[in-house]
Amino acid sequence: MALTPRTPADHSDASAAAADAQALTLQRLRANVGRLSTATLKELESALPWYRRLSADERSALGMVAQNGINAFVSWYQRPSSPSWVLSDVFGTAPTELTRSISLQRALQLIRTVVQVVEDQVPEIAPKAEQGALREAVLRYSREVAFAAADVYARAAESRGSWDTRLEALVVDAILRGEDTDSLRSRMAALGWKSQSRFTVMVGTSPSETTAGFVSDLRRAASRFAEDALVGIQGDRLILVLGGVADQDTAYLRLGELFAPGPVVYGPLAASLLEATNSAQAAFAGLAAAKAWPGAPRPVAADDLWPERVISGDEAARRALVKNIYRPLLAASNGLAETLSSYLQLGHSLEATARELFVHANTVRYRLRRVCDVTGWDPLIPREAFVLQTALVVGRLAPPPVPVVERNGTRT
Known part of the structure; x- marks a missing residue:
């Protein structure tokens, strides 16, 4: 049986019918935006336990994202556009609230719920001939929104990382400058410092x-x-x-x-x-x-x-040598400072030091061990002997300590 070729008029009629079906679907979508939004919010409440645990403000922000998604789908169905347009229309005012309220995984669960609600309503919205095309459009749009959500979270993470880096630099600088304020402590807490x-x-x-x-x-x-x-x-x-x-x-x-x-x-x-x-x-x-x-x-x-x-002129080091080495040596008495000074001046010779001080060499050894016990620095080790010798020099040049006077039980 020979096939009858289709005429241009047939193509024109088919195109017109398809256009009419799409226009009818678009009209029904616009008429049902409110119903779809209401159904979506109810489904979020029933299907996602974590959504019910959010505060009222957080649920409101996420509900707005869902409603924006449905409204944007209607416009997108009429004129499909780039993902950047979807990004601004659906998430334009919500990235901060979205990323603070829920994780990316939960954001995708929210998107899946919205898509499922719209897809379930396809038989009631679109003529039978247009239902397949509408389902395909829903799936394509959901892909665009999912990628847009990932982009929102990626940008938020980059922004948060940049902010944390700047905040960390401010905290380090404040520590170097000697700040110890409530503001500094709150900044450190914001960085997770415990x-x-x-x-x-x-x-x-x-x-x-x-x-x-x-x-x-x-x-x-x-x-x-x-x-x-x-x-x-x-x-x-x-x-x-x-x-x-x-x-x-x-x-x-x-x-x-x-x-x-x-x-x-x-x-x-x-x-x-x-x-x-x-x-x-x-x-x-x-x-x-x-x-x-x-x-x-x-x-x-x-x-x-x-x-x-x-x-090199560090006053803090000078004070530390006097406080931690020189004055403890003087306070220990038993000739520790004198013995150490003679030992260092006489080329680290125990015998020469003993002759200089008119004591036995074992006495010199004992006193040097006491120097190590008192100061934590061993004069028998060349490097530590250099530290001790520097302490003796700066200690002799240091002004005498201010005497402490007690008046009525108060030290002044």
Whole structure:
């Protein structure tokens, strides 16, 4: 049987019929927007338990996103457009509320629920001949909205990451400048800082190219040895603020490997946030003076650089030598300061020191051990003997301590 070819009039009639069916579907979609929105909100309440647990404001914001999605679908069905248009129409005013209220996974569940509601209403909205095309349009639109949602969350994450980086830099700078205010503490809390003691600061040279990946790796490595960590980069200096340091020696050694070549200095442990400023200042002073000790370990404690810091004009190091070494030696009596001075001046010779002081060599040995017990520095080790000798020099030049007078039970 021969097929009768279709005439242009037949094509015209078919196109007209299709256009009429699409126009009718579009008209019914517009007429049912309110019903679809109501059905969607009811379905969200019944199908998504986490949606019911949200606050009224959060449910309102997400409900607005769902209604925007339905309204935007009607416009999109009439004139399909780019994903950027979908992004602005559906999520234009909601990214902050959306990303704060729910995760991306839940956002996709919300989109799936909206799509399911619209798809279930297809038989009642579209003529039978148009139902297949409408279902296909719903699926295509849901794909565009899903990609748009992912874009919203990606942008929010980038913005949050940039803000956290700026906030972290402000916090590090505030610690270096000695701030200890409620504002600083709230900023640290916003960054997730929880430690209240055992603060310390490490400083060194930063790599020539510090990418976001490097900072993340450094922060991740620091989290293995400390409860909290902040990273700051100021020019060619890399600053690492640690809180709740557990194994100090291992932490400093492993973290020091992540700095660029050159000296790495860590300040003394601080008991409070305010004292962390002193730790930072000591670390920076040590970094400036570290080149005067070519054989310094890496990393090196700022306190181990007291002599070099004193020579470079660091007043804090001078006070530390007087307080921690010179005055304890004088207070211990038993000739410890005199014995140490003679031992250092006579080329570290026990016999020569014994002859100088008219005592037995074993007495000299005993007194030197007492020096180590009192100060924590061993005069038999050349480097530590240099620290002790510097303490004697600055101690002799220091003004005498102000006497403490008690008046009516109050020390003044």
